[in-house]
Amino acid sequence: MKWNWKIARIAEIDVYIHLTFLLLVAWFGFHSWQQYGTLAGTLQGMAFIVALFTCVVLHEFGHALTARRYNIVTRSITLLPIGGVATMEKMPEDPLQEVKVALAGPAVNIVIAFILWLWLSANNVVVTEADLLNNGGPPLYRLMLINVVLAVFNLIPAFPMDGGRVLRAVLAMRMKHHEATDKAASIGQMFALWFGLLGLFYNPILLLIAVFLWFGAAAENQSEQIKVSLGKATAADAMLTEFHILAPEDSLTKAIQLTLAGSQKDFPVGTHQHLTGLLTQNDLLVALQEKGQHTAVSALHLQAIQTVDYNLPIEQLLTRIEANGNTTLAVRKGSNIVGIINLDNILELIKIQNALHKRRSM
Numbered sequence: 001m002k003w004n005w006k007i008a009r010i011a012e013i014d015v016y017i018h019l020t021f022l023l024l025v026a027w028f029g030f031h032s033w034q035q036y037g038t039l040a041g042t043l044q045g046m047a048f049i050v051a052l053f054t055c056v057v058l059h060e061f062g063h064a065l066t067a068r069r070y071n072i073v074t075r076s077i078t079l080l081p082i083g084g085v086a087t088m089e090k091m092p093e094d095p096l097q098e099v100k101v102a103l104a105g106p107a108v109n110i111v112i113a114f115i116l117w118l119w120l121s122a123n124n125v126v127v128t129e130a131d132l133l134n135n136g137g138p139p140l141y142r143l144m145l146i147n148v149v150l151a152v153f154n155l156i157p158a159f160p161m162d163g164g165r166v167l168r169a170v171l172a173m174r175m176k177h178h179e180a181t182d183k184a185a186s187i188g189q190m191f192a193l194w195f196g197l198l199g200l201f202y203n204p205i206l207l208l209i210a211v212f213l214w215f216g217a218a219a220e221n222q223s224e225q226i227k228v229s230l231g232k233a234t235a236a237d238a239m240l241t242e243f244h245i246l247a248p249e250d251s252l253t254k255a256i257q258l259t260l261a262g263s264q265k266d267f268p269v270g271t272h273q274h275l276t277g278l279l280t281q282n283d284l285l286v287a288l289q290e291k292g293q294h295t296a297v298s299a300l301h302l303q304a305i306q307t308v309d310y311n312l313p314i315e316q317l318l319t320r321i322e323a324n325g326n327t328t329l330a331v332r333k334g335s336n337i338v339g340i341i342n343l344d345n346i347l348e349l350i351k352i353q354n355a356l357h358k359r360r361s362m
C-alpha cells in the first residue's frame, strides 16, 4: 500500500500528500455538509482546508528554499494531517544559517497573513464580534488568523519544531553542537509531555503532535550523538578487509561456497584493480533459480559497483550508501580495492564506538 502520493513537483522538489490527509479533507466536507446542508457550503468547507494546507506547504517551501541558499537539498515535502514535513538532506551546521532556515517557515505565514489583512482592509470586510463567535468570521479572515497561529505555534521552542531549532542554534553558539542538540531535545520532550497532557483533556490533534515531537526529538538527538561518536572515523575503519572478489569466469557455485563459508553477502566482480560489477545475495538467489549454479558470473546482468576512497568520512559514506539503495560499496586505496563496506559494517562500528565511549565515561 502506498501511503504517500506525489501531487506536484515545484522548484525541483516533489510534493507528496499522505493518504490520511484525504480523510481529513473528507471529514471537513462531511462536517460542512452537516453545518450548511448545501453542496456550495460543503465545497467551501473543503476549499478552506485545502487553502489552509497550501499555506502549510508554502511554509515548508520557506524552509526548503532558504536551505537551498546554503546548498542543502530538500528531497521532498509531505503533507500530513498534522502539518507538513520537508525532508532535507541535513540542517546547516552553522547556527546562524540554521536560525535563518528555521525562521523562514513561520515568516512565510506572517507574510501570507499580512497579504490577507491588506486584502481584507482594502475590501472593507467588517468582522463583528457576533461573526467571530458564530463561525470565526469570513473564510479569508479565518485563514489570516490561522496563519498567525501557525507562525506563533511553530515558534514554540520545542525541538525539532522551528522554535526548537532556533533554540538549538542559540545554544550551539555557546556549547558544542551535540550538547546543544541534547539540551534542545530534552526541552522538546518536556514540551511533548505538556502537549500530550493538554491533548488528553482538550484537543486530540495536540496529542498526535506530542507523539511526533517526542519521537522526532529522540531520533534527531540519537543521530547527532552517533555522528559525534563516529567522530573522525573513515571508510577504512569500518570496511570489511577479509573479502572475496569473484572473477567473471567463476561459476555461481563458487559464490555459494563463499557465501556459506564466511560472512560476506555481496561480491564484487573483476580484479583488485578493476571491478566490473556487483553480485548481491539477492541477485545470486534469483540467478540460481533462473539459470542454475553452473552459470558463469559473466553471463549475468550485474549491477554497477560504486567505489569510495578509504579516507572518506563515515558521515559522507552513509549518504553515499543511502543514495545507492543501501548496497555494498567497494573501498579503494590508490588504484587498489582494499575493502568492501555496507550499512551493517557501519552499524557494527557504531556499536563498538558506543561501548568504548560508555567505558570512558564510567
Ligand SMILES: [Zn+2]
Pocket (backbone or CB within 6 Å): 059, 060, 063, 105, 106, 154, 162
Ligand atoms: Zn516549519
